[in-house]
Structures are given as structure tokens and as C-alpha cells.
Amino acid sequence: MIMVHGLIKVNPEYRAAFLEIAGRAVEQSRAEEGNAEYRLFEEVDQPNVFLTLEQWVDQTALESHKKGSHFNEFVKSIEGFLIEPPEIQVIPMQNSGI
Numbered sequence: 001m002i003m004v005h006g007l008i009k010v011n012p013e014y015r016a017a018f019l020e021i022a023g024r025a026v027e028q029s030r031a032e033e034g035n036a037e038y039r040l041f042e043e044v045d046q047p048n049v050f051l052t053l054e055q056w057v058d059q060t061a062l063e064s065h066k067k068g069s070h071f072n073e074f075v076k077s078i079e080g081f082l083i084e085p086p087e088i089q090v091i092p093m094q095n096s097g098i
Contacts (some may be wrong), residue, residue, distance in 0.1 A: 001036065002062050006052035007087040009070070014081035015048055022050070025074040029054070032068070034061020 010018045022040055029038040036055035043049040056062040065071055 001093040002056045002059060003091040003093055004052070004054040004062065005055075005089045005091070006054070008050045008052065008078075009083040009086075010048045010050065010078075010081050011083055012048050018050075018078055018081045021074060021077050025070060028070040029065065032061070032065055034058065036065065 015042055026040050029035055034057045037053065038055075039053045043051065044052055056065065058094045064067065
């Protein structure tokens, strides 16, 4: 399993447009083969700072997602909405048996 965390800081004037585009991207990502979870959260104490939480079954599924048209359209669509580039963290998970 692979976890991906993305921190996205959105200019407040583009919040509504970002949420509309991000909502579609979340829905499409959840429908992808190999996706175990895909969520979007907003920081409680920092409006317009969003966190994506993703789980992919393996590296192949993650690579397929990154090459997919809807993901690339999402990235291109939100470029002008962001205060700074997203921070992305990819975390391979070991099966701990817990």
C-alpha cells in the first residue's frame, strides 16, 4: 500500500472554483482501479489550506493515476488558484500485521 499526502494552499478568491474542480477530481480518483482511498480535507485553523489523503494498492496504480487525463487536467486547472506549489509526500507502507 502507498500513502500520498498533498498540501494545497489556495488563494481565497479561487476557493469556490477550486472546490468544484477538486470535488470532481476526488470522485474520479476514487473510481480508479487500485485506489483504496482518496479524501480532501480543509485545515480547521487555516482556511483555504487543503490536505489530500490518498491510498493506492501499489506503485503501478499510483503511476497510472499520475498519468491519467483527469489528474493532469486537475493539476493544470488549479495552477492559477494556488498561493504556492503543492507539497506532496509519498509514503510506502509496510504491512505491520496490526
